[in-house]
Amino acid sequence: MTMSDYLTVEQLGIKLGGRLLVKDISFALPRRSLVALVGPNGAGKTTLLRALAGLVPSQGRVTIDGKDLAGLAVRERALRFAYLPQGHAVHWPLPVRDVVALGRYPHGATDPQRLGPHDAATVDRALHEADLIALQSRPVTELSGGERSRVALARALATQAPVLLADEPIASLDPYYQLSVMALLRKQADAGALVIVVTHDLGLAARFADRVLILRDGRLTNSGPPDLALAADALAEAFAIEAFRGAHEGQPVIVPWAAR
């Protein structure tokens, strides 16, 4: 751990339904960074993110900005962690803008219809960043899956939390929006956030992340810059795949090629 680390996790364990799903995980991450959390299906990525958001109980210690997470009130947590769940669904026909305004809830803006000027401006910015201005009055239930994913992202952005936990935010997006959303997450990181993004897209992880964490069977097996963490032997061990590796514009290119 260094002075610049903002989120620290020490010997984290998560037991649910009598099973130890996440085991003895430790890491320390600074702000101003984009971290890709990857690993096979069922490895525990969502469970780990949910524990960081305080949504499932865990053993071990998590600190944020030097404060023990366990000692933080729910609202304090909600101000520090924006959580974008996997397959986020809203079942009520609320206008897109109102759903995004829910991101201001931890700041005390409990009525999306009566936002103060700062909250309204923040919601506008999040709508703009997620390319939703044209859709802002539409009922969210009438949007496509990809459009709804962007609404969920905008809601998380509207919280303006220092840590953004995003669970597969690009899974249902077309290539244009996959790249746009990863670039937007990169921009959040460059502006000072710690962004942890769960993804199965190793190519985009390599292209955009500062650091990659590989989770396998509930354990952290690799952690480091993308070209090292996603080295050929790591991909073989964690995913049982071979990948094409190259470089473009000075960045690593990884294309999963064959199941072994």
Ligand SMILES: Nc1ncnc2c1ncn2[C@@H]1O[C@H](COP(=O)(O)OP(=O)(O)OP(=O)(O)O)[C@@H](O)[C@H]1O
């Ligand atoms: N509430 C729960 N009770 C018991 N087991 C659970 C619970 N939630 C998840 N699991 C199990 O924990 C394991 C890890 O699940 P998790 O959703 O964290 O994996 P993941 O790495 O996000 O997978 P995927 O890539 O498929 O989304 C799975 O075997 C899952 O069945």
